[in-house]
Amino acid sequence: MPRNRRLTAAAGVLAAISVLSTACTGQSGGAAADDPGKEVTLNFWHGWSAPSEAKAIEENIARFEKAHPNIKVQVTGNMTDDKVNQALRAGGGKAPDVVSSFTTDSVGKFCNSRAFADLNPFLQKSGIDKTKVFPKTLLEYTQFNGNQCTLPLLHDAYGLVYNKTAFAAAGITEPPRTWSQFTEAAKKLTKPKGDSYEQVGLMPTFHGYETTPMRLAAQWSPTYFGADGSSNLAGDPAFAKMLAAQKDLVAALGGYEKLERFRTGFGDEWSAEHPFHTGQVAMQIDGEWRAPMAKDAGVGFEIGTAPLPVPDDQAADYGKGYLSGTIMGIASGSTKQNAAWELVKYMTTDTEAVVAFANAIHNVPSTLAALESPDLQVSPEFKTFLDIARHPKSSTTPAQADGGTYQLTFTDLAYAVEKGDVTDVPAALAKADQQIDTDIAKAK
Numbered sequence: 478m479p480r481n482r483r484l485t486a487a488a489g490v491l492a493a494i495s496v497l498s499t500a501c502t503g504q505s506g507g508a509a510a511d512d513p514g515k516e517v518t519l520n521f522w523h524g525w526s527a528p529s530e531a532k533a534i535e536e537n538i539a540r541f542e543k544a545h546p547n548i549k550v551q552v553t554g555n556m557t558d559d560k561v562n563q564a565l566r567a568g569g570g571k572a573p574d575v576v577s578s579f580t581t582d583s584v585g586k587f588c589n590s591r592a593f594a595d596l597n598p599f600l601q602k603s604g605i606d607k608t609k610v611f612p613k614t615l616l617e618y619t620q621f622n623g624n625q626c627t628l629p630l631l632h633d634a635y636g637l638v639y640n641k642t643a644f645a646a647a648g649i650t651e652p653p654r655t656w657s658q659f660t661e662a663a664k665k666l667t668k669p670k671g672d673s674y675e676q677v678g679l680m681p682t683f684h685g686y687e688t689t690p691m692r693l694a695a696q697w698s699p700t701y702f703g704a705d706g707s708s709n710l711a712g713d714p715a716f717a718k719m720l721a722a723q724k725d726l727v728a729a730l731g732g733y734e735k736l737e738r739f740r741t742g743f744g745d746e747w748s749a750e751h752p753f754h755t756g757q758v759a760m761q762i763d764g765e766w767r768a769p770m771a772k773d774a775g776v777g778f779e780i781g782t783a784p785l786p787v788p789d790d791q792a793a794d795y796g797k798g799y800l801s802g803t804i805m806g807i808a809s810g811s812t813k814q815n816a817a818w819e820l821v822k823y824m825t826t827d828t829e830a831v832v833a834f835a836n837a838i839h840n841v842p843s844t845l846a847a848l849e850s851p852d853l854q855v856s857p858e859f860k861t862f863l864d865i866a867r868h869p870k871s872s873t874t875p876a877q878a879d880g881g882t883y884q885l886t887f888t889d890l891a892y893a894v895e896k897g898d899v900t901d902v903p904a905a906l907a908k909a910d911q912q913i914d915t916d917i918a919k920a921k
Contacts, residue, residue, distance in 0.1 A: 615843055649666070
């Protein structure tokens with residue numbers, strides 16, 4: 478089951494994180510005084526909840542405890558960032574020592590507030606060159622202003638999952654590579670039914686599952702912030718071009734209102750009733766988990782995967798995509814940081830551990846060695862996402878002091894543009910820049 482990183486969920490905890498700096502009194506890195514060779518029990522909190530995911534965590538912990546018999550790990554799953562933040566503020570023996578979170582958008586806040594310890598001293602003490610262990614993009618979303626307060630723990634690549642049977646029926650012989658091809662394929666795959674649809678080629682609205690403005694914008698290789706650190710939505714034509722292309726696609730498939738009415742009949746994103754599984758949509762923007770979930774749902778069609786299309790004038794960059802993932806860190810208030818580092822180091826840098834975890838929950842490995850491991854289980858569908866993860870122009874949204882607030886501002890603007898409430902896009906982008914700069918200045 479996938480890790481859901483909805484910005485709306487992250488938004489509720491951003492303000493809470495900012496107060497943690499006054500509550501974080503633990504030691505960090507080289508200053509940590511605990512003896513990791515002594516008997517100790519660590520509290521490890523994570524967000525996974527599905528039985529298969531919880532089982533995979535327990536198996537990884539069992540391997541760790543076998544290698545470190547003096548360290549016992551008390552595992553608590555299904556923990557949200559909100560619960561983590563409350564526990565970190567309260568402190569005490571029941572607070573987590575080690576945390577994994579699905580919300581990469583909070584990294585800037587975690588680092589800026591010092592809620593999590595800087596892991597650079599631990600890496601240096603262990604002789605680990607992080608640039609040789611982790612892909613560059615993953616390092617970008619796990620640190621802020623040089624503070625490596627988290628490390629990657631598996632990650633997600635976003636691409637296109639499609640119904641091969643529907644493609645064949647529509648006379649489409651291969652997945653679209655450019656945006657114009659994408660639009661034509663979506664139109665061919667769309668089957669009107671009265672004032673609604675039997676099937677749409679794609680649900681292109683931003684409320685559609687995983688079709689976020691950030692994931693689409695990644696195909697235009699945007700620059701969110703200028704060299705001076707100020708917001709760059711109006712300065713980089715990529716954002717306006719993406720918004721225009723998406724709005725045109727919405728119009729080509731029947732318009733915003735008609736599509737949104739059809740979308741309200743979709744089943745839950747994480748259930749067997751997902752609209753891709755039921756044949757209501759023929760192409761789905763999604764992560765590496767969707768194909769195995771569709772197979773588990775018993776779909777009656779053949780499944781294909783491909784990178785998301787790129788703008789026509791960037792055809793040479795086909796294969797890139799948006800990357801995100803789970804993060805892992807050590808609470809600054811923990812008095813067991815050296816022992817905690819042993820757990821973090823094992824789960825994030827040990828190739829065998831990373832590969833075993835990736836195989837168990839069908840996510841992309843987060844180290845360079847694990848990506849190339851012969852023990853990694855690679856289906857044809859999964860290979861697509863490994864290739865996206867390796868692509869040199871795949872990108873992510875940068876960490877900021879306000880966490881994901883700047884992304885919420887951009888998302889709200891995108892909602893208004895596709896709905897038709899905003900017609901002067903350049904002016905709206907400039908206004909969004911001002912809001913983002915103000916929010917970041919307040920966060921700092």
